[in-house]
Amino acid sequence: MDLIGIISQVVFFLVAALTLAAAFATVLLRNVFHAGLALVGTFFGVAAIYLMLEAEFLAIVQVLIYIGAIAVLILFAIMLTRSLMKNEDSGMNKQWAWAAIAISTLFLGMFIVILQVPWLLNTSVIGTDIVPFLGTELLTTYLLPFEIVSVLLLATLIGAFIIARE
Amino acid sequence: MDIWSFITNPFVSIYQLIRSLLTSLLGLIGLSGDVASVILFFIMGGLVITVILLVAPLLMMYMTWLERKVVARMQDRVGPNRVGAFGLLQPIADMIKFLTKEDIVPQGVDKPVHLLAPIVVVIPVILSFAVLQFGVGMGAVDLNLSLLFLLAMGSVATIAVFMAGFGSHNKFALIGGMRAAAQIISYEIPQILAVAVIVLLAGTISLNGVIEKQSGLFGLGWYILYLPVGPIAFFIFLLAATAEINRVPFDLPEAESELVAGYHTEYSGMKFGLFYLAEFLNTFIISAVAASIFFGGWQGPFVQQIPALGIAYFFGKTILLIFIQLWFRGTLPRIRVDQLMNFGWKRLVPATLALILFTATFLWAYRLFNQFLTSLGG
Amino acid sequence: MINDIPLVYYLSLSAALFCVGLFGALARRNAIAVLMGIELMLNAVNINFVAFWRYGSVNPILNQAGIVFALFVITVAAAEAAVGLALVISIYRSRDTVNVEEIDLLKW
Numbered sequence: 001m002d003l004i005g006i007i008s009q010v011v012f013f014l015v016a017a018l019t020l021a022a023a024f025a026t027v028l029l030r031n032v033f034h035a036g037l038a039l040v041g042t043f044f045g046v047a048a049i050y051l052m053l054e055a056e057f058l059a060i061v062q063v064l065i066y067i068g069a070i071a072v073l074i075l076f077a078i079m080l081t082r083s084l085m086k087n088e089d090s091g092m093n094k095q096w097a098w099a100a101i102a103i104s105t106l107f108l109g110m111f112i113v114i115l116q117v118p119w120l121l122n123t124s125v126i127g128t129d130i131v132p133f134l135g136t137e138l139l140t141t142y143l144l145p146f147e148i149v150s151v152l153l154l155a156t157l158i159g160a161f162i163i164a165r166e
Numbered sequence: 167m168d169i170w171s172f173i174t175n176p177f178v179s180i181y182q183l184i185r186s187l188l189t190s191l192l193g194l195i196g197l198s199g200d201v202a203s204v205i206l207f208f209i210m211g212g213l214v215i216t217v218i219l220l221v222a223p224l225l226m227m228y229m230t231w232l233e234r235k236v237v238a239r240m241q242d243r244v245g246p247n248r249v250g251a252f253g254l255l256q257p258i259a260d261m262i263k264f265l266t267k268e269d270i271v272p273q274g275v276d277k278p279v280h281l282l283a284p285i286v287v288v289i290p291v292i293l294s295f296a297v298l299q300f301g302v303g304m305g306a307v308d309l310n311l312s313l314l315f316l317l318a319m320g321s322v323a324t325i326a327v328f329m330a331g332f333g334s335h336n337k338f339a340l341i342g343g344m345r346a347a348a349q350i351i352s353y354e355i356p357q358i359l360a361v362a363v364i365v366l367l368a369g370t371i372s373l374n375g376v377i378e379k380q381s382g383l384f385g386l387g388w389y390i391l392y393l394p395v396g397p398i399a400f401f402i403f404l405l406a407a408t409a410e411i412n413r414v415p416f417d418l419p420e421a422e423s424e425l426v427a428g429y430h431t432e433y434s435g436m437k438f439g440l441f442y443l444a445e446f447l448n449t450f451i452i453s454a455v456a457a458s459i460f461f462g463g464w465q466g467p468f469v470q471q472i473p474a475l476g477i478a479y480f481f482g483k484t485i486l487l488i489f490i491q492l493w494f495r496g497t498l499p500r501i502r503v504d505q506l507m508n509f510g511w512k513r514l515v516p517a518t519l520a521l522i523l524f525t526a527t528f529l530w531a532y533r534l535f536n537q538f539l540t541s542l543g544g
Numbered sequence: 545m546i547n548d549i550p551l552v553y554y555l556s557l558s559a560a561l562f563c564v565g566l567f568g569a570l571a572r573r574n575a576i577a578v579l580m581g582i583e584l585m586l587n588a589v590n591i592n593f594v595a596f597w598r599y600g601s602v603n604p605i606l607n608q609a610g611i612v613f614a615l616f617v618i619t620v621a622a623a624e625a626a627v628g629l630a631l632v633i634s635i636y637r638s639r640d641t642v643n644v645e646e647i648d649l650l651k652w
Contacts (some may be wrong), residue, residue, distance in 0.1 A: 026558075027564055027565070036576075046591060052549070054593060054598060066621075067325060076347070076578055080636070081632060091572060121548060121599050121600065123599055129606050149616055152623055156624075
């Protein structure tokens with residue numbers, strides 16, 4: 001394999017390792033605020049994976065929305081629900097051992113299936129800027145989901161406001 | 167690489183000269199093709215990154231000098247004039263002060279968060295420097311989606327500010343951090359929608375593309391002259407971006423008389439220096455973005471023949487907009503936080519939505535009219 | 545360059561991220577940490593969508609179903625995080641705890 005191929009694979013492994021490390025930190029850290037910051041690291045890692053998959057628009061939207069809005073929301077909620085006695089427990093509830101066993105089995109199963117299915121591949125080279133086509137498609141083929149998501153966001157806005165006010 | 171292109175376009179010519187020298191050097195050693203292109207990529211990229219990392223703090227230092235002089239003159243005093251002629255060495259004295267001050271870390275702080283916050287504030291700002299176009303073909307990278315990238319880097323600042331406020335074991339810092347985060351996310355919407363108006367007019371999200379589309383009218387076909395949409399969009403962008411970077415009149419989160427120093431109360435020495443660096447570099451970036459999308463950036467008369475003029479145009483327009491920011495600082499009082507939220511959500515957001523509706527309808531009618539005219543003529 | 549990283553790498557990364565998120569949703573004590581696990585699962589699923597779009601579409605430029613779906617997943621994740629966190633804040637106000645083991649009024 002040529003040099004560019006080797007470099008691509010090395011970069012993929014680095015990014016994947018960092019993303020998984022941040023994800024493990026999110027679910028294992030005792031301090032919830034630190035776990036929230038590790039979640040931000042995971043979001044950056046996922047944005048890097050999108051860049052490697054040549055979906056640049058989605059990568060920037062991921063940073064803008066997940067890190068600029070959702071992560072801020074999570075951190076605000078962590079701040080507003082801090083208890084007076086922090087960090088006295090392990091952060092895991094009573095069923096963590098069973099969950100770990102079941103999920104390891106699930107991952108093993110999924111991994112074996114992924115390796116064995118003969119995936120139908122159609123890889124072609126993307127030469128042009130794909131964002132104009134995305135815009136056209138959003139407003140023609142996918143217009144109905146677009147409008148439904150707008151109504152959903154309106155309902156969310158009103159609902160969250162009503163639930164969270166004093 | 168004749169002498170004329172060297173004179174009219176110095177920086178790009180030097181870059182290409184170094185690149186061809188390195189290619190021939192690598193060819194002499196025996197590497198060529200794939201390996202050579204990878205090595206060249208890293209070396210030239212490293213060179214560009216070094217130049218940016220040297221230019222950015224220098225820009226920031228002389229912006230602080232400009233601010234102190236301009237605000238002083240507006241307040242009928244002289245400003246720094248002891249350290250070097252006209253106080254030009256004052257920023258160097260400030261840097262030495264920041265580097266040598268004691269770094270006090272209070273007792274109950276969350277150490278990793280407290281340490282990381284200044285770094286997370288500075289990183290998106292310096293990343294934004296990579297996509298700015300300083301002249302014709304003189305940007306570090308030319309992304310297809312530069313404007314969206316700049317907006318995304320602006321929104322990462324929310325996390326950093328919140329980390330700074332929450333990590334310091336200090337109620338004033340926490341309130342300052344919360345207010346700053348709320349302010350940034352509230353004013354992201356008008357800022358993004360004002361940029362969306364320009365994207366509608368230009369048909370492209372690339373910063374270079376938007377600048378190139380403003381080349382009509384002998385280099386003066388800037389988007390701010392597209393009445394009535396241009397000036398309104400510029401005004402909204404300027405207000406929203408000033409609120410995004412927490413500058414006067416929207417600087418309540420760091421107000422000295424209200425919140426001690428807001429989210430950077432507990433920072434001293436170089437960590438505070440990093441917050442200070444980030445604030446001034448942010449000011450430069452939004453002035454540069456406004457100059458590029460509303461005033462044409464490096465576009466101007468004769469810029470195709472003498473590309474070096476593009477650098478002069480870009481910096482001239484950016485310094486003009488920075489001067490407007492400093493003018494705000496010297497003249498306007500601070501806005502209260504509830505007035506700020508009120509203004510953002512109840513006035514700017516509906517105004518910007520109406521502006522986009524108007525622009526889109528106008529563009530559609532204009533294109534329909536053009537089609538009608540060409541079908542008449544044909 | 546896109547042919548150098550096989551599809552299987554992306555799919556296994558997505559499966560691993562999904563399982564980590566599922567562990568967070570099942571085994572954590574703080575309700576907000578459970579919501580963070582759910583966000584991890586949604587991100588993993590998005591990676592899957594985009595990987596299949598890139599490696600499986602006949603015409604990735606004209607048929608961007610993968611990216612559009614991922615975009616809608618991000619939007620719905622934002623909506624769900626907002627409502628979920630509003631609920632958590634409301635529960636904190638009335639019961640003064642966000643420990644999932646103590647919010648058990650519906651248990652028999």
